[in-house]
Amino acid sequence: MPTPLVVSDVAKSFTMHLRDGIKLPVVAGVSFSIKAGECTVLGGPSGAGKSSILKMLYGNYAVDEGQIIVSHEDGLIDLANASPRTVLAVRRQTIGYVSQFLRTVPRVSALDVIAEPLVERGQEREAARGRARALLAQLNLPEKLWALPPATFSGGEQQRVNIARGFITEHPILLLDEPTASLDATNRDVVIELIAAKKAAGVALLGIFHDHDVREAVADRIIDVTAFAPGKLAA
Amino acid sequence: MTDEPLLRVSALSKFYGSRVGCDNVSFDLWPGEVLAVVGESGSGKTTLLNCLSTRLLPSSGTASYRMRDGQFRELYRMSEAERRFLMRTDWGFVHQNPADGLRMTVSAGANVGERLMAVGDRHYGKIRATAVDWLSRVEIEEDRIDDEPRAFSGGMRQRLQIARNLVTGPRLVFMDEPTGGLDVSVQARLLDLLRGLVTDLGLAAIVVTHDLAVARLLSQRMMVMKDGRVVESGLTDRVLDDPRAPYTQLLVSSILQV
Secondary structure, three states: OOOOEEEEEEEEEEEEHHHOOEEEEEEEEEEEEEOOOOEEEEEOOOOOOHHHHHHHHOOOOOOOEEEEEEEEOOEEEEHHHOOHHHHHHHHHHOEEEEOOOOOOOOOOOHHHHHHHHHHHOOOOHHHHHHHHHHHHHHOOOOHHHOOOOHHHOOHHHHHHHHHHHHHOOOOOEEEEEOOOOOOOHHHHHHHHHHHHHHHHOOOEEEEEOOOHHHHHHHOOEEEEHHHHOHHHHHO | OOOOOOEEEEEEEEEEOOEEEEEEEEEEEOOOOEEEEEOOOOOOHHHHHHHHOOOOOOOEEEEEEEOOOOOEEEHHHOOHHHHHHHHHHOEEEEOOOHHHHOOOOOOHHHHHHHHHHHOOOOOHHHHHHHHHHHHHHOOOOHHHOOOOHHHOOHHHHHHHHHHHHHOOOOOEEEEEOOOOOOOHHHHHHHHHHHHHHHHHHOOEEEEEEOOHHHHHHHOOEEEEEEOOEEEEEEEHHHHHHOOOOHHHHHHHHOOOOO
C-alpha cells in the first residue's frame, strides 16, 4: 500500500496587497509523511502555522512551493498543483476534514448536514441519515436538535455536528483541526474512541490538538511545526 | 463522473467599440459544477453571461457545448433556430428581475407549462400535473396555480421563474444575480432551494453575482472579474479564504461582518 500522503518542501506566505504588498511568511520547508492506521499530531504554539498546513493539505489554502502527493484512486496526485476539479474529487473520495468551526447553511437540518458527505459519495439518503443518527447518539447530541438547522446551536453542539460530518465517511485520510476544543470531558472521550476506531480501520489521521490529555491518548507521533519556521531554512 | 466538460470556453472577448466588455476569458465547465462569476458592477460579468448564453455574440473567441448526443457544437456557428431550441430545452436562464423571465399576464401554471409545450408536450392533464409538482418543489401553494405572477411577491416570482426554467430538465442554467433585490430572509430561502435543486438534479450552472456569500453557498468554483478580465479563479473556498490577487483581497476584505 502506498504512503497515503507525502508533503515535501512546502512553503506558504501571505502577500497583503492592501498593506503595501507586505509579505508574511508562514512556513517553509515543510516535509513529512503520514501513515495509514496512525494518528500524527502537528505540535507547536499558536501562530506556528499548524492550521495553515492542514488547510493547504485540504486545498483550502494555495501552496507557494513544494509538493503534496496524495494517493487517490490508484494514482498519485500533487495537490499543490491540482485543478479545482481534482481537488474536489480528492475531497469527495480521499481526504476528509473536520474544521474548527461549522459553516452552516440556512434551513438544512443537522442530520442532513452530517449525511451530506455520504450522499455526495453516492449513498442512499435514508441510509446516510441512519448513519448520521447513530453518530449523533454516540456524541450525546440531544435528539430534539437533530431536525433543526445547527446555526443556533451552542459551540459544543456545533462542534459535535462538525465531528459527525467528518467521521461519517470512510475517507482514507482525515484531517482534524482541534476537534475537541469546545467539548466536555465525556464527549472528548467519545472523540478519542472515534479516532481509535478510524486508526483500527487503517485511516491515516493528521490533527491539531491543544488539549494535552487528548493528544496523549491519540498521538502516535508528534511533528514539531516550529521546525518549519520560515527563518530557520536560511540559517 | 464524466471525463468531458459540458462547456468549453476559449479566449472569449466582447468589445463595445473600443470599450472592453469581457476580455480573453477561458474555462471549462463540467456537469454538476456550479461556477460563480463575481466582481463589481461594470466588471464584465453580465456581458460574459450573455455571450455564453448566446444572447449576445462575442467579438472573438469560441465556446463549444456538448449536446445530448455527446457531440461538441460550436455555439456561435449554430443557426439562430438551433440556438433558440437549446435555450428552450437544454438550458435555463434565471434573470435578476423575474419580469424579464416570466410572462406576467398569463397564469403561474401556464408559465411553467409553456416551456413543456415548447419541448413537445401536448397532454393538458400531464402538463398541469407537472406544473403543480414544480410549483410545490419551489414552495408555491397549489391553489396559486391559476394566479398571474403580477399578483406574486418578489420572492415568489423568483421561485416561479426557477420552476419555469427547470421544468424541462435542463443540463445548464445561467443565473444573473438570482437573489438580487430580495429581502435577506427571502434570499436565504431561495438560496437553500437553489442549492437543493442543483444538487438533486446534478445541474451545471453559471451564476453571476456581486455577493460573495451567495457565491460561497452555491458554487464550487469561482472566477473574479475586474475591467472585463479574470483576475483570479479557483475553488470557491480557496479564493475566499486565501485570496491572492489584489482586487480579490479588496473584495473579500470589504465584506461586512454581522
